[in-house]
Amino acid sequence: MAAPRIVIGVDFGTTYSGVAWATSNKPEQINTITNWNSRLNRNSDKEKAPTAISYSSSPPSWGYSIPLDEDPVRWFKLLLLDEEDLRSQVRSSTQVAATRSRLEQVNKNVVEVIADFLKELWAHVLVNIKRTIGQEILDLSSLHVVITLPAIWPAYAQGRMREAAAVAGILNQRPAGKTELSFISEPEAAALATMSDLSGRPDIQESDHFIVCDAGGGTVDIITYMVVETKPNECTRKRERRCAEILNIYKPVVADILELVSVQISQVKRKYRERPKFVILVGGFGKSRYLYQYLSLNIGEQIQILQGTGERPWTAICRGAATHGLNRGPGRKSLADGAEHHPAVKVWCPIQQQFLAVDQIKWFLQIGEEVESSKPVCHSFWQDLDAPLEGIVSELVVSDDLIPPCRWTGSVRKMCLIKWTDIPDFGKLPVWKNDSSKVVRQIYYDVKMVTDGGSLDFAVYYEGKRVASKNVSVSYERESGTD
Incomplete structure (x- = not known):
C-alpha cells in the first residue's frame, strides 16, 4: 500500500502559533501539535506556542522554552508588511516599536527572524509526527504545508512568507520528493x-x-x-x-x-x-x-x-x-483582481514594422468576477526575438477601480514580475521574416493564475507543459496601504 500524503496546517499568528496535521488515508483525524519544550510543565500540552524567539543562546530558544528573564523578539509577524501598509495605530504601537528595536539589536531582518522561528517550529512538528506514525512512514509520505495569512494582506507578504519557509528548510528535498507549499486566509x-x-x-x-x-x-x-x-x-x-x-x-x-x-x-x-x-x-x-x-x-x-x-x-x-x-480546495469561488500588462502610446516597432500601442492593459480578472480554484485563469503571450535571451519577464499590475482602466493610469500599480529563465533553444524556435526581410524568431507561452482564498499563484506553460518551478520566479512589489 502506498504511503499516505501528509497535510500540515500552520497558523502563524501574531502572538501564538499552532500546527495541525492529518494523513490522506485518515482525513477525518486531524491532530494538533503539542508536547512543546517548556520551562513550565503546565504549558507543554497547550494547543499553541508563543510566536517568540530569543537569540541569547545558540541554537535560539523559542516558544515556551524561552527563559523568563530573557527579552525575546515578539510581534514580528506584523513586520511582514512595509511600514506604509501598517495602520497608524499599529505603526505607532509600543509592540511594533519594540520589535523593530529588537531586530536591530540581533542584526536580522523580519524574513530571517520568521525563518528562524519556523525552523524551530518545523523541527518540532516533524518530531511529533514521527512519534505518531514512525520515521519510515514519514520518509515515504509526501508533504503539503498550508500556511495561513490575514485576509487582506498584500501579495508581497505571501512572497516574503514563502521565502521564510524556504530558508527555514520546510521546502528541503525529502526522500518522498518535493514538499508542496500553499497559503490560505485565516x-x-x-x-x-x-x-x-x-x-x-x-x-x-x-x-x-x-x-x-x-x-x-x-x-x-x-x-x-x-x-x-x-x-x-x-x-x-x-x-x-x-x-x-x-x-x-x-x-x-x-x-x-x-x-x-x-x-x-x-x-x-x-x-x-x-x-x-x-x-x-x-x-x-x-x-x-x-x-x-x-x-x-x-x-x-x-x-x-x-x-x-x-x-x-x-x-x-x-x-x-x-x-x-x-x-485541495472545495471547488469554491472567490473574488480576485489581477492584471496582465500589455503594450497606450503609439510607438514604432522595428521588428513588427508597424506602430504599436504601449502601456495597454488586458485584465486577468476584474473585481466581482468569480473564478473556481480548480480552473486557473490562463492568458497567452508571445514575444519576438532577434537574438537569444537569458530570460523572459512578464509584469503584472493591479487596480482597485471597479471598472479598471484599459491603459496605465494613476489607479494602476505594479503587483509582481514573473521571470522565466532557461528558455527553449533559440535555434529551435519558429521563424518568420518581417517586411524588411529580417529573420525573427517567436516564442509562445501561457501564464496561468490560480487564486485560492489567501493564495495567489502563477505558473508558466510552454507547449502545453508546465515550466519547472526552479526556472520561474515571482517577485512581488510593495503595495502602499492606507489608514
Missing part, C-alpha cells in the same frame, strides 16, 4: 474548520450565510460565507483591522468588532435580502466570554452567535488549514 481556514464542527446540524442548509469573526492576538478578520453543498463559498469582500495594544482594553475592541460584523450583515442583507444565520467566533480572542456577551446583547436577537468550547476556537485556523490541504 478566516477562510477558520470557516472550513467551522463547517466541519457544524456538520450534521439540521439548521445548516445550502444558501445559508454565516459570518466568521477571527479575533486573534493582533488582527481581527471578518468574512461572510455562503453554504454551497455544505461547503463555504466566500460572498463578501474581506475586512480586517489590526487591534494592536488596545486588545488589552476590551470595550474599544469589541465595539470595533461589532462595527465590522454589522457592516458584513448589512452587505449580506443588501445583496441576498436575508440576514446571515450565524456569527461564529474563532481565534484566541474569539474565546472571550465578554466578546460573546457583547455581540449577543447587540445582535443576538437577530442572529445566532456561536462560540466553540474548550480550545476549538483557538485551533480552528490550523485545523482548517489542514482540511484545506486535504481537500
